[in-house]
Amino acid sequence: MLESKIDTREELINALTEAAELEHGLLCQYLFAALSIKKHPTEGATLPQLELLRSWETHILRVAREEMAHLGTVTNLLTAIGGGPQFRRPNFPQPSRYFPEPAKGGIGQVEFVLEAFSARALERFIRFEAPEEELKLTLEAIGPDPIGYDTVGDLYTQIREAFETLDERELFIGPRAAQDTDDWSANLKIRNVVDRATAVEAINDIIEEGEAAPTKLPTSHWATFVRISEELEEEVKQDPNFDPARPVVSNPLTRQHRDSSPGATIINDPDTLEIAELFNAVYGTMMLMLMQFYSFAGESTEQREGLRATARQMMSGVVRPLGEILTQLPARDDLPGRTAGPGFEFYTDLRVPGDRRNSWMIIHERLAHEAEGCRRLAVKTGAPQRLAYLQENLEGLARNTQRFMNQEEL
Amino acid sequence: MLTLNFEGWFQCRLATDPDPSDEPRGVSGWTFAVAGEEDLDRIIRLQEPISPRSHGPEVGVVVRTVAVDEQRIPDHPLVGGRIQLLDSPKFEGRNGIVAEDAAEGIDPFHLRITAGGVTLRRRDILDPQHPERKMNEVDPTVLKRRQPVVDDPVERAEIAEATGIMDYLGYRSERKKKLETDLQGEGDPVLRAALQKRIADLKESLEKPDIRVGILGASLRYRFAIRGPAEVSGDREVLGGIVGTSPPWPIEFWAGGWDADALCGYMRGRLQVPFRPL
Numbered sequence: 001m002l003e004s005k006i007d008t009r010e011e012l013i014n015a016l017t018e019a020a021e022l023e024h025g026l027l028c029q030y031l032f033a034a035l036s037i038k039k040h041p042t043e044g045a046t047l048p049q050l051e052l053l054r055s056w057e058t059h060i061l062r063v064a065r066e067e068m069a070h071l072g073t074v075t076n077l078l079t080a081i082g083g084g085p086q087f088r089r090p091n092f093p094q095p096s097r098y099f100p101e102p103a104k105g106g107i108g109q110v111e112f113v114l115e116a117f118s119a120r121a122l123e124r125f126i127r128f129e130a131p132e133e134e135l136k137l138t139l140e141a142i143g144p145d146p147i148g149y150d151t152v153g154d155l156y157t158q159i160r161e162a163f164e165t166l167d168e169r170e171l172f173i174g175p176r177a178a179q180d181t182d183d184w185s186a187n188l189k190i191r192n193v194v195d196r197a198t199a200v201e202a203i204n205d206i207i208e209e210g211e212a213a214p215t216k217l218p219t220s221h222w223a224t225f226v227r228i229s230e231e232l233e234e235e236v237k238q239d240p241n242f243d244p245a246r247p248v249v250s251n252p253l254t255r256q257h258r259d260s261s262p263g264a265t266i267i268n269d270p271d272t273l274e275i276a277e278l279f280n281a282v283y284g285t286m287m288l289m290l291m292q293f294y295s296f297a298g299e300s301t302e303q304r305e306g307l308r309a310t311a312r313q314m315m316s317g318v319v320r321p322l323g324e325i326l327t328q329l330p331a332r333d334d335l336p337g338r339t340a341g342p343g344f345e346f347y348t349d350l351r352v353p354g355d356r357r358n359s360w361m362i363i364h365e366r367l368a369h370e371a372e373g374c375r376r377l378a379v380k381t382g383a384p385q386r387l388a389y390l391q392e393n394l395e396g397l398a399r400n401t402q403r404f405m406n407q408e409e410l
Numbered sequence: 411m412l413t414l415n416f417e418g419w420f421q422c423r424l425a426t427d428p429d430p431s432d433e434p435r436g437v438s439g440w441t442f443a444v445a446g447e448e449d450l451d452r453i454i455r456l457q458e459p460i461s462p463r464s465h466g467p468e469v470g471v472v473v474r475t476v477a478v479d480e481q482r483i484p485d486h487p488l489v490g491g492r493i494q495l496l497d498s499p500k501f502e503g504r505n506g507i508v509a510e511d512a513a514e515g516i517d518p519f520h521l522r523i524t525a526g527g528v529t530l531r532r533r534d535i536l537d538p539q540h541p542e543r544k545m546n547e548v549d550p551t552v553l554k555r556r557q558p559v560v561d562d563p564v565e566r567a568e569i570a571e572a573t574g575i576m577d578y579l580g581y582r583s584e585r586k587k588k589l590e591t592d593l594q595g596e597g598d599p600v601l602r603a604a605l606q607k608r609i610a611d612l613k614e615s616l617e618k619p620d621i622r623v624g625i626l627g628a629s630l631r632y633r634f635a636i637r638g639p640a641e642v643s644g645d646r647e648v649l650g651g652i653v654g655t656s657p658p659w660p661i662e663f664w665a666g667g668w669d670a671d672a673l674c675g676y677m678r679g680r681l682q683v684p685f686r687p688l
């Protein structure tokens with residue numbers, strides 16, 4: 001047994017790919033939990049409890065947004081060393097794919113599942129973001145070493161060590177123009193990576209934002225989840241009947257996927273199913289935009305700005321509200337009273353076409369199709385009122401992308 | 411020409427980025443509804459606010475002065491008239507889908523002025539080719555006419571003079587003190603929760619001043635001509651003249667001085683209406 005080390009470009013790309021997949025998976029789980037939190041007195045919480053619930057949702061959504069920024073920074077790290085962006089991840093649930101080898105004294109595997117906000121969900125989140133204790137030991141072989149880590153911070157510590165030790169002149173071969181330096185929204189900075197110093201700085205930021213102790217950074221993800229967990233425990237002591245979340249089922253999916261594990265709840269309410277499929281479609285379109293943005297195939301500055309802005313607008317203008325709508329809709333006829341939620345499903349392996357014009361055309365077509373689908377769902381009897389507004393947003397997004405598509409035709 | 415100068419505070423209970431623009435309670439942005447208040451609805455109310463916040467400005471946009479052919483008439487019947495925007499107008503931005511921050515137009519724009527038996531009402535048509543279209547449905551080139559003008563910013567000094575807010579931090583600090591005093595004597599758990607949320611928000615922005623402070627000095631200036639069908643009553647009898655209803659009515663105003671705690675802003679402007687004395 002030799003101490004594991006990421007000591008080749010291939011291993012570093014593999015580790016960063018794993019980190020990107022992790023960040024993506026984490027943010028989906030955080031979003032799911034946040035969107036399941038009750039918002040109205042009709043849902044069985046007192047008005048003062050709703051204030052507490054709002055503050056928890058605020059903090060969890062902030063953590064989710066920071067995970068999005070981490071995903072952007074990891075993508076910059078990948079492209080800086082010649083790797084490609086990684087937005088693929090397997091469908092939920094994934095009980096044992098991540099945190100594969102418990103460290104000595106570690107807690108062990110932690111499931112990647114979509115579940116309602118609860119003490120149990122918080123326990124998993126705390127585990128994800130816990131300060132790392134020690135590095136893993138794994139075998140060294142001719143092929144790339146398997147990736148072993150016990151926490152998110154543990155994985156990043158190994159990646160940082162690789163950036164500190166691998167030959168800087170040979171490592172940074174990626175095009176600088178592919179780096180994302182934009183401020184996406186609400187002061188979320190994505191770190192620019194061009195050399196060893198900027199890479200280490202970016203990783204330090206990610207580690208600190210994730211696992212810093214409350215005294216050092218009260219807003220770190222770990223500290224945030226610990227604090228919410230304590231507040232939840234205290235509120236339950238005061239009111240044993242307190243239930244903070246909507247009755248969402250775990251892992252609500254529209255179908256069973258080949259790459260997901262058992263444990264999904266397949267939605268069979270016909271109206272909910274259609275809205276869940278619409279959610280997955282718009283989520284997929286947003287991912288395509290991000291993939292095109294980070295792949296950088298020579299888009300103009302205006303087009304890049306358009307991709308960035310449209311992906312951001314999709315998130316706040318469609319994905320989040322649609323996900324929230326799903327947490328209030330029935331999931332299955334044999335689970336009365338239980339509701340669905342956003343499944344973040346990939347129906348296929350999304351790929352960006354090599355031809356820019358085709359990329360824009362596909363994005364535009366998808367948005368127009370999704371707007372039409374949303375319109376059809378919005379006019380159904382009993383449809384959630386917010387759908388009509390989201391339809392208008394999708395139509396606006398389709399119109400906006402048409403402009404960029406037209407630029408390609410000139 | 412009949413010139414009406416109007417001003418006053420309005421209410422706009424809207425969610426802010428990165429919240430979805432139709433977010434009902436306010437979670438991620440810097441505005442929110444507190445316990446016991448109705449959901450956020452984005453509507454610009456120039457009169458009759460809903461769930462008005464304690465210690466906030468008094469809402470009401472009214473005609474301050476009137477001039478006929480540039481001659482000010484202090485006792486004109488329209489002085490003190492209530493300005494209203496009808497049909498649930500909103501700042502249409504949708505987090506950049508329709509317009510970016512500070513580029514939002516107001517839609518619909520349906521103005522009504524009432525005073526002493528006189529009513530002037532006119533709705534602007536955004537796209538004469540497609541009069542039914544809303545702001546989120548028109549081409550950006552059509553939209554531009556109703557977006558804020560970019561080359562003529564309002565001086566912060568004018569905003570301060572209009573709102574009376576000379577010290578942004580001091581204004582919010584004073585609000586916080588008043589709410590803290592209220593909290594000490596408040597026994598109702600719902601009102602306590604509402605006060606605590608507002609106090610926490612004010613405290614956070616005072617410790618690390620951000621947009622919630624700076625926006626007290628920000629504004630959007632609009633300048634266009636209202637060109638839809640007009641409705642006028644009482645002009646001959648009360649005003650002693652005829653109001654022109656075919657030519658567009660030029661209007662210019664700014665909305666700003668945003669009080670993020672009270673969910674209010676200040677509006678000051680001028681409407682010009684063709685007028686022929688009898």
